Amino acid sequence: MDFRFSQREDMLRKAVREFAENELPSRMEAMEETGEFPIDLMKPMAQLGITGVITPTQYDGVGLGYVARTIVLEELGRVCAAMPMAMQVHHMACANLNDFGNEAQKKKYLSRLARGETMGCVAVTDPTGGSDLIGMKTSAEPKGDKYILNGRKCFITNSHTSDFWIVIARTAEGAKGLSAFIVDKGTPGAKVGRKEHKFGLRGANTGELVFDNCEISKETLLGQEGGGLAVAIKTISETGRTGMAAAALGILTAVYEEAGKFASERVLYGKPISTLEAIQFYMAEIYSQLEICRLLCYRASWLKDQGMRCDNEAALAKYYTCEAAANAAKKAVEIHGSYGIMKEYAVQRLLRDAMVTIPAGGTAEIAKVVLGRAALAPFKK
Numbered sequence: 591m592d593f594r595f596s597q598r599e600d601m602l603r604k605a606v607r608e609f610a611e612n613e614l615p616s617r618m619e620a621m622e623e624t625g626e627f628p629i630d631l632m633k634p635m636a637q638l639g640i641t642g643v644i645t646p647t648q649y650d651g652v653g654l655g656y657v658a659r660t661i662v663l664e665e666l667g668r669v670c671a672a673m674p675m676a677m678q679v680h681h682m683a684c685a686n687l688n689d690f691g692n693e694a695q696k697k698k699y700l701s702r703l704a705r706g707e708t709m710g711c712v713a714v715t716d717p718t719g720g721s722d723l724i725g726m727k728t729s730a731e732p733k734g735d736k737y738i739l740n741g742r743k744c745f746i747t748n749s750h751t752s753d754f755w756i757v758i759a760r761t762a763e764g765a766k767g768l769s770a771f772i773v774d775k776g777t778p779g780a781k782v783g784r785k786e787h788k789f790g791l792r793g794a795n796t797g798e799l800v801f802d803n804c805e806i807s808k809e810t811l812l813g814q815e816g817g818g819l820a821v822a823i824k825t826i827s828e829t830g831r832t833g834m835a836a837a838a839l840g841i842l843t844a845v846y847e848e849a850g851k852f853a854s855e856r857v858l859y860g861k862p863i864s865t866l867e868a869i870q871f872y873m874a875e876i877y878s879q880l881e882i883c884r885l886l887c888y889r890a891s892w893l894k895d896q897g898m899r900c901d902n903e904a905a906l907a908k909y910y911t912c913e914a915a916a917n918a919a920k921k922a923v924e925i926h927g928s929y930g931i932m933k934e935y936a937v938q939r940l941l942r943d944a945m946v947t948i949p950a951g952g953t954a955e956i957a958k959v960v961l962g963r964a965a966l967a968p969f970k971k
C-alpha cells in the first residue's frame with residue numbers, strides 16, 4: 591500500500607489550486623446571482639487538462655485517470671463547488687462516449703469535450719423515473735432507420751450549456767428497452783426547457799430538455815439498442831458517484847478551513863474561541879470526517895484506475911462524503927455564531943452547496959440500497 595500521490599499528481603493539484611484561487615473568486619458572486627456557469631473558463635480548464643482529465647490522448651484528452659480527476663474536482667470544489675458539479679457531469683459524458691461510442695462518435699464528440707469546446711451532458715432523470723430508472727417515460731420509437739424522441743428530462747446538469755446531450759430513452763418495454771442516444775442541440779423537435787433555480791451549487795446549470803416528435807438517425811445510437819440501462823448505470827455508479835464524492839470532498843475541505851480560520855480569529859473572553867473545548871470538539875469532528883472522506887474518495891478512484899470493480903466503494907464515498915460535508919457545514923455555521931448565516935461568510939454557501947450534492951448522482955437512500963446489498967452479500971444463501 592502506498593498513500594502518497596505521485597509527483598505529477600502533486601503538480602496537478604498545485605496547478606488546479608492556483609487556477610481555482612486566481613480565477614474563481616471574482617466570478618462567484620455573479621454565479622450565485624444569475625445561476626450561470628462561466629462558460630469562458632472552459633478553454634483555460636482545457637489547457638490545464640481539467641476537461642479531458644480522463645479522456646485518452648488520442649481523443650485530445652490528457653488521460654490521467656480517476657485519481658487525477660478527484661484531485662481536480664476536489665481543488666475546484668474547495669473554492670467553488672458549482673465548478674466540479676458541472677465538470678463531473680462533463681466527465682460522465684466523456685466516459686459514456688469513451689466506453690460505448692464508436693470511432694466516428696468519439697472523433698466527433700469526445701474530442702470536442704476534451705478540448706473544452708462544449709460541455710458534456712447526460713440526461714437520465716425524467717419526471718416519472720428519478721431513482722426508478724426503469725420508470726422513465728421519455729421514448730425513442732423506432733421508425734425505419736430513424737427514432738422519434740418524445741418526452742421531457744429534468745434536473746439535467748449542463749442542459750443549457752452543452753451543444754449535444756446524451757439522452758437515455760425507452761425504445762421498448764422493460765429494463766432491456768432503454769437505449770442511449772447523442773442528440774445535437776438544434777435538432778428539430780429538441781429544445782431546452784426550464785432552467786432550475788437551486789438553493790446551492792447555483793453556478794452549475796441545471797435544467798430541462800424537451801423532445802417533441804424529434805427525429806434522430808440510427809447513427810445517434812450510443813452503444814446497442816436496448817443497452818441504455820447499462821450505459822446509465824455504469825456512468826452513474828462509477829464516474830458519477832466518484833465525481834460527486836470529489837465535489838463534496840472539496841466542500842468539506844473548505845468547511846474545515848473556514849471553520850478553523852474563524853475559530854482562531856474570533857476572540858471571546860479575551861481568547862480565541864479555538865481555546866474552548868466545545869469548539870475543539872467540533873473541529874475534531876470536522877477534521878475526522880475530512881480525513882475519512884479523503885481515504886474513501888481516493889480509494890474508489892484508485893480502484894477505477896486499476897480497472898477493478900468500484901461501484902460499492904463509489905456509492906460509499908458518495909453517500910458518506912456528501913452527508914459529512916452537509917453535517918460539517920452545519921457545525922461550521924454554528925462555530926461562526928450569527929456571522930455564519932450572513933452572506934459575507936462562505937460557510938452559509940458551503941451548507942447550501944453540500945445539501946445539493948446529496949440527491950445529485952443518486953440519493954442517500956439509493957446509495958444505502960447499494961451498500962445494503964454489498965453488506966449482506968457474504969450471507970446470501
Ligand SMILES: Cc1cc2nc3c(=O)[nH]c(=O)nc-3n(C[C@H](O)[C@H](O)[C@H](O)COP(=O)(O)OP(=O)(O)OC[C@H]3O[C@@H](n4cnc5c(N)ncnc54)[C@H](O)[C@@H]3O)c2cc1C
Nearest residue numbers: 712713714715720721745746747949950951952953955956
Ligand atoms: C444538482 C443536481 C444535478 C443533477 N444532475 C443530473 C444530470 O446531469 N442527469 C440526470 O439524469 N439527473 C440529474 N439529477 C437528478 C438526480 O439524479 C435525481 O434527482 C435523483 O436520482 C433522485 O431522483 P428524484 O429527484 O426523482 O427523487 P425520487 O426518486 O422521486 O426520490 C424521492 C425520495 O424517495 C427515496 N427513494 C426512492 N427510491 C427509493 C428506494 N428504492 N428505497 C428507499 N428510498 C427511495 C429517495 O431517496 C428520495 O428520498 C441531478 C439532481 C441534482 C439535485
